[in-house]
Amino acid sequence: MTRLAYDRYRAEVARQLALFRETLTGADLTVTVPTCPEWTLGQLARHTGGAVRWVDAHVRTRATRHIPESDVPGFEGPGDDDPAGLDAWLAETADLVDAALRDASGDTAVWTWGAEHTAGFWARRMTHEVAVHRADAAIAAGVEYGVDPEVAADAIDEWLDIVRYVQHNDLADRAGELRGGGRTVHLHAVGADAALNAEWVVELAEEGVVWRRGHEKADVALRGPLTEVLLAFYRRRGLDSGRVEVLGDRELLEFWLERASFG
Template sequence: MTTSPPPHGQLGHDRFCDEIVAQTRLLTGQLAEADLTATVPTCPEWSVRELAQHVGRAHRWAEAMVRTRATAALPEDQVPGRAPADDAPATLRDWLDEGAGRLARTLREAGPDAACWSWAWQQDAGFWARRMTHETAIHRADAALAAGAGYDVAPEIAADAVDEWLRIVRFVQDIDARDSAQELKAGGRTLHLHATDTAPEAAAEWLIELRDEGVVWRRDHARADVALRGPLTAVLLAFYRRAPLDSGDVEVLGDRSLLEFWLERASFG
């Protein structure tokens, strides 16, 4: 059986709004014991503090975009709520929680179909609810990896994050002829992602085809040139380039070089 994801993702608008708050609280909980000056290995240009500030700024930027029904990208100096200068972890945690709550309230009031600018294929509040959920969940993984802490995410969130990432890659292929994602137009070669820990009725599997016109995919169990298998969280982290393929948490079957080719070229834009 194959399925196509709905335009605003699998979870629904209200759930995304809930998750922005919930994922932020999990992130702020990690900051309590973290060394805020430590380098984030998966985002080496940032310290843990800078990672947290990036998330908080993204929340506030998206909130301003939706609240004002922006028709173009808002400059940062028009977005209220700069990151605190106070180095106290509690101050940073409060700032993050406040921004996430404000964003969720604005998104709920707007509804998913409210028109506003985005950088992507959808120009509406529903895009921002989904994007900020996964932005927060993945950066929470970055913070956990920096602290050497465990990380897990609900299977429905992880699965939708894979769907969204694939859509981003195709979007970049469609709009930017210079991006490395163009090299993924590779004559029909195929990849299979297979989560081994989900129930049959909630199976998380994807068949990804690298067609000449661009990447296409569907939720499906099918043979491919290469397969990435493991628990869903581990598959997500490997596919998002947050964990190495030789971590021991996933296995690669078939043409490993094709999967590496994908990971080197899949782009956020």
């Protein structure tokens, strides 16, 4: 599928960080994040900001190799859960990465952990990194979450590409199990978002995961508003949340969700 434009991704990284900061406003930073139970909300915020600063360091320096987190200035963020200090750090983080991405182009050569070694990879990756962690924050804070439909659809495209990359490069044993038999999963966005052709068919082929956009009969379908399909597919909401429907072989969908991985 055609990706969003590089400048759109750059703008989205800044926008998602601004919305992330809004989500934290007035929230209890000591609460446990239900979707990431190893973190408090404050720790989630520092993880997210640190990830963005790590990417900024790579893009800004045109890195040709991995930069350790310990070499990234300000990576760990504030040492406590002072809301003002955390917000200021996130605001500075947004300014830093926006400047780095503005000074690059989508084709600028930069080290990445993926197959594509460009600043464009990082702009796309950070758009969805922050957007999904913003959902984690919203769930922990008990506030509503929404995301632009084009961004949500591209997040699903990227997630499927990542799972395929992890599988083909043997980066996670469980992802390697997502193959064989031609079994299929259909993701189906309904309502206003359907006009975006926001439907996917994921096939567990003998050679590995393959996917395409489109409406086809499948062994199991995950159906609902696009944002909710995204959150369920990213394991941010359970299949029994009441916000999505599962039609067909639910065990196959659960099989996928248990094994799809960043590696």
